[in-house]
Amino acid sequence: MEKQDNHQLNIELSEEVAQGIYSNLAIISHSSSEFVLDFVRLMPGTPKAKVKSRIILTPEHAKRLMHALQDNIAKYEQQMGPIKQQAPQIPPMGFSQGEA
Secondary structure: OOOOOOOOOOOOOOHHHHOOOOOOEEEEEEOOOOEEEEEEOOOOOOOOOOEEEEEEEOHHHHHHHHHHHHHHHHHHHHHHOOOOOOOOOOOOOOOOOOOO
C-alpha cells in the first residue's frame, strides 16, 4: 500500500483560463512589498493598447518566477536552439485610467 502524499496540490484550470491571453509586451513595476506584471497586446499601427492581464506577486514569488523562466528558457534552447532577439521597438507609453 503506497503512502499518500499529504502535500499534493490539486490545481484546477477552467476552460476560459485554459484559452490563455496573448501578450507581446510585459510592463513590470514594483514597490517594497509587491511586483506588478501588466501584460499588454500591441497591434501594429494602433496607437492605443489595453492591459489584458495584471499579475501581482510578492518579491519572493517574483524571484521564483524569474528562476523558473530561466530554467524553462534554458531547456527550450537545448531542444530548439537559441532564441533570437531583436531590439524592441516600443513606442513611448503612458497609462490612462479606465478599462484595462
